[in-house]
Amino acid sequence: MKKIKIAIVGFGNLGRGVLRAIGKNSDMELVEIITRHRERVKKEVENIPLFAVDQFEQLADVAILCGGSKEDLFGITTNRTYGDKNKKIENGRVMGQGPYFAQFFNTVDSFDTHSRIFDYYQYMGKFAKLNRHTAIVSAGWDPGTFSLERVLAGTFLPDATHYTFWGPGVSQGHSDAVRQIKGVKDARQYTLPIEKAIERVRAGENPQLKTKEKHKRLVYVVVKEGSDKKRIAKEIKEMSNYFTDYITIVIFISEEDMRMNHSTFPHAGFVFASRKAEHKALIEYRCEWGSNPDATGGILVACARACFRLNREKKFGAFTMLDIPPAYYTTHTRKELLTAYM
Numbered sequence: 001m002k003k004i005k006i007a008i009v010g011f012g013n014l015g016r017g018v019l020r021a022i023g024k025n026s027d028m029e030l031v032e033i034i035t036r037h038r039e040r041v042k043k044e045v046e047n048i049p050l051f052a053v054d055q056f057e058q059l060a061d062v063a064i065l066c067g068g069s070k071e072d073l074f075g076i077t078t079n080r081t082y083g084d085k086n087k088k089i090e091n092g093r094v095m096g097q098g099p100y101f102a103q104f105f106n107t108v109d110s111f112d113t114h115s116r117i118f119d120y121y122q123y124m125g126k127f128a129k130l131n132r133h134t135a136i137v138s139a140g141w142d143p144g145t146f147s148l149e150r151v152l153a154g155t156f157l158p159d160a161t162h163y164t165f166w167g168p169g170v171s172q173g174h175s176d177a178v179r180q181i182k183g184v185k186d187a188r189q190y191t192l193p194i195e196k197a198i199e200r201v202r203a204g205e206n207p208q209l210k211t212k213e214k215h216k217r218l219v220y221v222v223v224k225e226g227s228d229k230k231r232i233a234k235e236i237k238e239m240s241n242y243f244t245d246y247i248t249i250v251i252f253i254s255e256e257d258m259r260m261n262h263s264t265f266p267h268a269g270f271v272f273a274s275r276k277a278e279h280k281a282l283i284e285y286r287c288e289w290g291s292n293p294d295a296t297g298g299i300l301v302a303c304a305r306a307c308f309r310l311n312r313e314k315k316f317g318a319f320t321m322l323d324i325p326p327a328y329y330t331t332h333t334r335k336e337l338l339t340a341y342m
Helices: 013-022 038-042 069-073 097-102 114-130 145-156 172-179 195-202 229-237 255-261 292-312 334-340
Strands: 004-009 028-034 062-065 106-109 134-136 161-166 184-193 215-223 247-252 267-275 281-289 317-319
Touching: 004 013, 004 292, 013 028, 013 292, 028 292, 062 097, 062 292, 069 097, 097 106, 097 114, 106 114, 106 292, 114 134, 114 317, 134 292, 145 161, 145 267, 145 281, 161 184, 161 195, 172 184, 172 215, 172 292, 184 195, 184 255, 195 267, 215 229, 215 255, 229 247, 281 292
Parallel strands: 004 028, 004 062, 062 106, 106 134, 134 317, 215 247
Antiparallel strands: 161 267, 184 215, 267 281
């Protein structure tokens, strides 16, 4: 059986999670890693071709993009442009990792800035369709699997009130966003759900909750020598789409503390649909991940399989996990699905 050839673009924590996930899928084969840090990656990965972002071969059927949402994928405010096509397009927008690689590969990414997903979806759709490629965007556990649960619950209980809680755990996207601030050497952002709010939802109260009543954000930061901690804390708390609407606590720590106490990446979350009127009903979906990068990596690899299948069917352009039949994610045959999972 022909294996699906995969490229990993970017090799940080998420890229490592994707690498581990590929090893657990017998129909997948990692054929290249595209990275800005080839010397570092050489020490971690053997027998896989390594390429720079401006000098690579198109060996893969699907490229899994592991860049951050704030700076890398959309590419709007930074000088982190990609490859020979580094140019400003569409009212000064700088080309990011997403549209750049959609010119050369079918792609899957985990863009997770919720308020900008529709814009990113449309933007990626242009590049993918123009090049007869398929791009699955915003695939992960939220957005991604939680998006599916919200849509299903809202369809099954159309008169319900909906709630999403994240954590307790480490947000990769928020941690990466903090690391982009000048003077920050490393950062880890923990999202903490407020238990009292969850208890009220489970009790069927259907409370009207403000953002600050549902979550707190705890940010551990290692700064470069001589950096202004007061300025960094202010920039974190005022970062739109990330921290402005939340109770945010910033704690500065040493590199040793970060290494000793914040080296793992757990996460968890809940989606609820609650109906109080007529017959009471409550739908709850919960996940707990010992490793956020491994969880997201596993989802991205399943989406790469779906991406490959969609492209073979000449379905070009951008898609989300909401658009894809569940059977496209799996290796199971139709008989296996209908006998073991129905």
